[in-house]
Amino acid sequence: MRIGLLGAGPWAERVHAPVLAEHPGFEFTGVWARRPEAATALGGAYAVRGYTDLDELLAEVDAVSIALPPAVQPGLAVRAAEAGCHLLLDKPVALTVPDARAVAEAVRAHGVASVVFFTVRFGGEQMPWIERQAELGGWFTGRSDWLGSVFAPGSSSPYASSPWRREKGALWDVGPHALSVLLPVLGDATRVTAAAGPLDTVHLVVRHAAGASSTLALSLTAPVAAGGTGMELRGEHGVAQLPERGEGPVAALHRALDALHTSAATDRPHPCDAGFGLRVVEILAAAEQSLATGAPVEV
Template identity: 80%
Template sequence: MRIGLLGTGPWAERVHAPVLAEHPGIEFVGVWGRRPAAAESLAEAHGVHAYPDVDALLADVDAVSIALPPGVQPDLAVRAAEAGCHLLLDKPVALTVPDARRLAAAVARHEVASVVFFTVRFGGEQGPWLEKQAAVGGWFTGRSDWLGSVFAPGSSSPYAASPWREEKGALWDVGPHALSVLLPVLGDATLVTAAAGPRDTVHLVLRHEGGASSTLALSLTAPVEAGGTGMELRGSAGVVHLPERGEGPVRALHRAVDALLDSARTGTPHPCDAAFGLRVVEILAGAEQSLATGGPVDVR
């Protein structure tokens, strides 16, 4: 599979480009970015071509890996799908339901494979663990905490210079991760209630279609000393915790590329496809509405 990279920021430079260059099942063809000089620099670092025109890149590849802000991603992803390219997408797939719906519809209409890179879902221990808990069933409640420190005093995060993260906050940045681990185990959400915490911190309460409930604590402004992630499930099987991540996103992205290759080869949609990405956006939009209205929002 010939693949191109759309994006030149820290996520593209630190994760996407090295994986595309190293993965044995693909041929890394080139880079396009909104900053031509950055695209040329990143392409030169990996011995590939920098494309000044995105349509020229789409014409030369079978798939694209997108490392762009979620406000920019939908239009380019739809364009790529229309060109017959398979899609390795970033989360959230969009910042509005109409944009996410348009993207998912393009994937279905043009019959291309899609995988959304929820990092924990492609973790070496975490992915199999989630599948096991979904098979166990009988869960009464769960919680997922994603307390980051990107914008906290003393933070040295390379993602602090991210206008969309600063504007949309934890709900839209780490909220997709929290939902990506709860939904496959507890079932789809039917009702969401959101409450604001300190700074950009948001707390969500979800009702799931099987009757279980869950809570989410999300932040990008937690003190560095208080940051961390975790997931707990409680039910008839007892109390279990998501294994801690012992590897970085590079290994996880290798598995996401494997998943895209498999989906493209078999024609079988992956559980983390554009349709699932749309569902996550719908729930996040419901939470945003709940913050504005102060009450629960039906997200069925």
Template identity: 70%
Template sequence: MRIGLLGTGPWAQMAHAPALEEHGDLDFVGVWGRRPDAAKDLAGRHGVRAYDDVDALLADVDAVAVALPPRVQAELAVRAARAGRHLLLDKPLAATVDEARAVADAAREARVASVVFFTSRFQTETETWIAEQAAEDGWFTARAQWLGSVFTSDSPFAASAWRREKGALWDVGPHALSVLLPVLGDALRVAAAAHGPGDTVQLVLDHAGGASSTLTLSLTAPPAAAGADVELRGAAGVTRLPRSPEGAVPPLMRAADALLSSAATGRPHPCDATFGLRVTEILAEAEGLLGEREG
């Protein structure tokens, strides 16, 4: 599969470009970015072509990997899908429900494969744990803490304009939801939402399986307090999400495997654009509740 990369920022550099280059079943064709000089630099480091025109890249590939802010990703994903290109996307799928629905609709109408990269769903240890817990019945409650220190450290993502605008809810919220939803069932409603220190938000969800969950999400945690933790309690006892020693590249390569499989078989992956849309709907519902509290 010939694949191009849209994006040149830190995530494109540290995750996407290395994964695309190392994957044995992908032909990494080239890079397009909103900053042509950055595209030339990143393409040069990986021995591929830098494209000035995104449509020229789309004409040369079978698929695109996207490492761009949510609003830009959504616009270009629709464009790529309508051109018949398969989609390896990042979370969150979009910044609004309408944008996310446009991506999901375009992928469905064009009959192209889509995979949204939720890291925990493609790490070996966490993927196995999620599948095992999803097979269990009787979960009563869950607690998820996804605490980042992006804005309290020297993180390469600290300058991200969309993260400063949308905060932890939209950046790490998708990670937490990607773990909870397959285990507890869809979120029937966001029962409560409240602000904490910095950009921290706390949510309570009611799930289709009968359980409730609480989420604490932040990008402004002290570095010593940063980390992700998910705990489930129910008839099967107590279990916690295992920590993965993997970095970003191996799971992203497995997400590419999933895209290849979906494209070959026509079967949608559980983390396709439709799932990305559902996550976006939940985030938007929580954002609305938080706005009401501010009002």
């Protein structure tokens, strides 16, 4: 399956490009970016073409892997779906519900496969853990802490220069990761209440369709010494904790591409497809509304 890369920034360079070049199920065909010189440079590093015309690339590939900001991704994803390309999408799918819905509708209308790359959802130890907890059921409550230090003093994060992360904060950057694990285990969200913490920190209380509740603490500005992630479930089977991540995003992207390849070959939607990405955006938008109004929001 021929695949093209859309984007040539740090995430594309560090994660997407090397995985596309290595994955046995795909032929890395070319790179397109908003900066043509960056597409040429990144493509040259892997002996593939840097395209200046997006439509030309879309006509020559079967799938695209998108590594672009979430405000840019939706329009390009729709164009790729219209061209018949399967989609490896980044999280969040979009920053507004209408944009996310446009992507999901384009996927359905044009019959292409889609997978949203939530890094933890495709983790080597996390994937079977999520599936096991969903099978067990009987969970009473969940807790998820995603305390990043991207913008904290002393941070060495390569994403500290990301304009969209600085504008939208932890809710939209790490919130999708937390939801991508909680929703398949505890069920869909029905109501969300949000409260602001220090700097960009946000606290969420989520009610789930099966009756459970969960709490989320999200930040990109936590002190470096206080940063970290963790998830805990409590219910009929006792206490279960999400395994710590022992690998980087490269291995997870390999699994996401495996999932895209399987979905395209079998014509069966993946649980983490554009429709799921839309649902995550709907919940984040509701949380943003709750922050503004101080009231719970039904989702």
